[in-house]
Amino acid sequence: MKLCSLRSGSTGNAVLVSTETTHILIDCGISGKAAESGLCELGCCGDRLDAILITHEHSDHIGGVGVLSRRYNLPIYANQKTWDAMEGALGKIKPEHKRIFAACDPFFIGDIAVHPFPIPHDAADPVGYSFVSDGKKVSVATDIGILEESLFRAVKGSGAILLEANHDPNLLDIGSYPLPLKQRIRGEKGHLSNEDAGHAVKFLAKMGTSQFLLGHLSHENNYPLLAQQTVVNILKEAGLEPDKDLSLSVAPRDSVSCILTV
Template structure:
């Protein structure tokens, strides 16, 4: 059975990830307007109406902007934990009760041969969590919006075939940049976002024999650059004995352009 994915868009302005099997397809977050989401789906030649649901990670606007619009227009189920549902109230508009589903943290839901595992992260939201997609011993990990990667998280996400991994900022760019200090402090905190170097250190602890592709995601528009993120991650991994291009490769994501629909 096939397992495919595309990072439809990723960055501080919005996030959306698509995962499909032969039988099911899911959207993780919809951080753009309905019209923008439709345009992103067209670019990968897929239709929103064919989705089996939207999985929400947390209630920040760059992850939920289009959730309500898409759910209502296309009659889609939406999955989130109870604290996130409460935090989204008033942000995404009314969704019919029969389309609202609870997906608790640290649980697994199965859809045919596809299992989706949720796990908690450290971020300043009500109860933020991300997802691992399992099928036929294949594993896709989505992990962004976390201030650090704990040993518990590492145990859950270890040895995936594919990582879509936060590489949010360059610390020096952030410290020297235009943000007010309270925002800089929030980003640098344990409930903010991981830097390029910290992301690479965490990656070095979870990369395994199965790992083939790592996508650097949720890059800050103001405090990072694709080339800088790739260089920093590559150098840090190399310092820990992992050489990009040998058993695995690094890939960019973009705030507006989907990555190609790719088989795991």
């Protein structure tokens, strides 16, 4: 199974999870054009996709969903509350493309078992996803306010994970965002900081995950080297050797990431 980000950041997100026969796009908060070029670059042009899964209705996750669904005849999977919150923003969607999954019940798309799990974020009913195929597991976990044990339980056993490292708290403090927005980002339904990501990587590495892709970096309050170095410092303090014990990279904002294979 392969996990790769097409684009990642507070300005737009799309993630591809693939096996030999099944190709799933998680969110599409980028233009149809950017999604198509990213997919083709990864050898999975839009007509090879099987479905689009939605984590939550914020525009950085759904901006290109309607276009892609119409262009490639793709079903869209989301829970009921997310459908209620996003449907008006997608444009016309064929009734048969509207797929609703119940709470956190797993379901299959091709040879991939999809396991949604709840995340603390200020959206209608936001979820992260784990994907299991042929005994391998990968997970996507971004837009998370605080680290809870339920998150670790949900992603446990993943060989690879895309994990949020949204902001540096100091850059957020001194930056130009209005106070209510700063409070929202820092809040329990906001976004994970680089430090939060570092602690999560540390725990997950000790639980056996070996490949990490940091993503959903803030355009204003973070930059890739800072995110990576903050996580590396926390790992080293815990006696872990990045590059030896695990692989760690940052998903770029405007281009495809490296491909994580499990």
